[in-house]
Amino acid sequence: MLKIQKAVMSDFELHRLCLQYPALQEHQLTTEQLLDSGKLHLLTPLLTDLKEQGHRVALFSQFTMMLDILEVLLKHQKHRYIRMDGSTPMSDRIVLIDQFNTDLDIFVFLLSTRAGGLGINLTSANVVILHDIDCNPYNDKQAEDRCHRVGQTRNVKVMKLISKDSIEDAMLRIGQRKLKLEQDMTATEEGDEDTIPDDMASLLKASLGL
Structure with missing residues (x-):
């Protein structure tokens, strides 16, 4: 008996599937289509302004797929960034944190909201952007506090992106x-x-x- 698993795939998942097969190339989404959302329309000029003003950003999302899309945005804007999420090996996490804190040319640290646990020090960033908020506000607060550690010398600005009437x-x-x-x-x-x-x-x- 042949068992077929049915699954609902998002547009982004279908796009990534098309990337694997040259015959499906015509069905791939363009960069403009991938970045066509209200939040990303706001985030695009915001990141440009923050970079020009000398700020460094810790950008959070709960969802790894959203982090994938945010990577598309950062690459499209040619911003240097590093990423850490739940799949990042523990041995690599300290290396990434140290890299961000020492290499001032890295503009954005892209993280999943709950990744890393307690004690992460991101005092090199002075802007926290939450792309999407957690149902538990304490998880968001913990993410914000990662930039409010001993050694922070600048005021930290926290921005939450909220879709109106949602x-x-x-x-x-x-x-x-x-x-x-x-x-x-x-x-x-x-x-x-x-x-x-x-x-x-x-x-x-x-x-x-x-």
């Missing part, structure tokens, strides 16, 4: 409520135990989806 809008609001809930709970613990912020209950309900 699910990301709701994710951002819920994430902000979670962070505020933590701040309110910490303030309560450090202050009068009998004093609870008025909006604590509403924040808790929103965070739990009640």
Whole structure:
């Protein structure tokens, strides 16, 4: 019996499949088609401006496929970059971090949001760009904190790319409520135990989806 696996492939996955077979060359996507998204339209001039101003960027995405597309953008713009994601061997990660921190000609460090674990020091970057936000705001905060380490001599700017009127809008609001809930709970613990912020209950309900 022949068993056929059905899978839904994205346009980018189909494009990469076409790259493997010369007969499918006419179906490959052009660079302009690959980069045709609202966020990338914003990111293209933004990176150019940041580079001209002497900034260095840590660019995060949750998705390795998105990192692949961001690589297309960086190559198209001729920006020097290095990449680290979950598939990067542990032995190579420290080498990449040291390379970024010592080679000032590398403009962008491209990373997956959750790759690397704790303790990554990216103080050579002073701009953090989150291409897409995590459902857990603490993962994004940890990514941001990688540039807020001992040795950072410049102000760090954090940019989150959010598509208007999308699910990301709701994710951002819920994430902000979670962070505020933590701040309110910490303030309560450090202050009068009998004093609870008025909006604590509403924040808790929103965070739990009640």
